Amino acid sequence: MTEQAAPRRRGRPRGGSDSRERIIAAAVDEFGEQGYEASTIRAIATRAGVDSALVHHYFGTKADLFAEAVGIPMRPDVDVPGILDGPRDEVGERLVRYVLESFEQPEVRRRGVMLMRTAIGSRLTTPLLAGFLSRELIGRIAKRLAVDDAELRATLVASQIAGMLLTRYVLKLGPIAAATVDELVTRVGPTVQRYLFD
Amino acid sequence: MTEQAAPRRRGRPRGGSDSRERIIAAAVDEFGEQGYEASTIRAIATRAGVDSALVHHYFGTKADLFAEAVGIPMRPDVDVPGILDGPRDEVGERLVRYVLESFEQPEVRRRGVMLMRTAIGSRLTTPLLAGFLSRELIGRIAKRLAVDDAELRATLVASQIAGMLLTRYVLKLGPIAAATVDELVTRVGPTVQRYLFD
Incomplete structure (x- = not known):
């Protein structure tokens, strides 16, 4: 996919109140489609329409983000x-x-x-x-x-x-x-x- | 892993009678450890001690090699x-x-x-x-x-x-x-x- 084709939403480049939720949703999609190893913070950031730095800021490493993303809503x-x-x-x-x-x-x-x-x-x-x-x-x-x-x-x-x-x-x-x-x-x-x- | 550390056996650079078997065994190891997406023909060739070109010559694409490698010995x-x-x-x-x-x-x-x-x-x-x-x-x-x-x-x-x-x-x-x-x-x-x- 070219840079141009990626669904970026640059109008709100960092820290919107729903960025966290968008990143989690993007991570769920990316890990689900690519598997753990092939998924990248960069691709997740692109899906969420934010900068990679914001993903690292909120969630740390890929492993940290994964642990957060698999918190499935069952109790x-x-x-x-x-x-x-x-x-x-x-x-x-x-x-x-x-x-x-x-x-x-x-x-x-x-x-x-x-x-x-x-x-x-x-x-x-x-x-x-x-x-x-x-x-x-x-x-x-x-x-x-x-x-x-x-x-x-x-x-x-x-x-x-x-x-x-x-x-x-x-x-x-x-x-x-x-x-x-x-x-x-x-x-x-x-x-x-x-x-x-x- | 550096080029130097890879277990290459350059003494027989192409087409030895057991190259095919070595490539299959290397593919089984690589797919098993890395998963399908993260595995590469290049890494499989390195494991097998052959050139990537030989892997392509024998098996075609990564998908072809995978299909061959999963032929598990059960009937x-x-x-x-x-x-x-x-x-x-x-x-x-x-x-x-x-x-x-x-x-x-x-x-x-x-x-x-x-x-x-x-x-x-x-x-x-x-x-x-x-x-x-x-x-x-x-x-x-x-x-x-x-x-x-x-x-x-x-x-x-x-x-x-x-x-x-x-x-x-x-x-x-x-x-x-x-x-x-x-x-x-x-x-x-x-x-x-x-x-x-x-």
Whole structure:
């Protein structure tokens, strides 16, 4: 792309009150499309219509900006305990529904897909996704199970949920991408239930 | 890395009988470490100790070389039909065991992990993994099931297998990375069995 073709908005060269939000949105797009390594602060600044210096000023390094950008608007720390504490024979279905209904929101899906792409695509950022899953999902579930193999059970749950999100939202494999939330809750819920309690 | 430090073997500058194999091995390493976008023919040539021109001569573009490099040494076209045709109540366990025992071979694991990383990390190469799964796994399974929802059932199987490989070999989440093949066959086999037949 030539300099001329880039969608710069030079009318407000630095520090507009919405610059921060524009930079975050541009970072989400850039990381999602290019992956972590190939993304540059310069390209993100161009997308946001600001100078690179402003990006560095607000967010520091590319790694700092990435960490900020992947703050996906889900609160498993708030939501998962309630799911686990409800009626026990429907925990699997409730957990699958919670994840899917979250990802049906465009902003969660966009950032979640970006996180999966970048984290899996690069050795540098893989620990970011592994850490997120371990801390926010597996750790919270294992703590409630209170059995010897709680960590393995919770990790198996994570494996099915990660595989479901990957095939539905990233690989977009036909039948699983086309299925309704209800249908997937019915099919995948019992798997999660069995990993947790059987 | 400086020019000097690169492990070039200039004694045989072009067309040695093993150059082709060295280039493939170098491509597997480079794609696996850098991802598709950040990998270059030049870096692959340097790793292989040959000139870039020789890489282009043998393999054409980066995309062509990638396609060649991901030819992972598994033959689902040969193996999966036999798994599906054996005793029906153990199909799930046999399928999980087949995938895990394949990935326990270092050469399969190395290339399989590279394929997952690059395909998920980049929009350009995502269709490569989706196509592989659809053609080699989902298509073959669905054809044997001969029920209305065979494609969805086979895709759910793919979702669990992809999630298992991702969490064990790429994210390396503790308990699933440490589990034995037998333990995972026991835990995950029934999931696959249920998706196929229940």
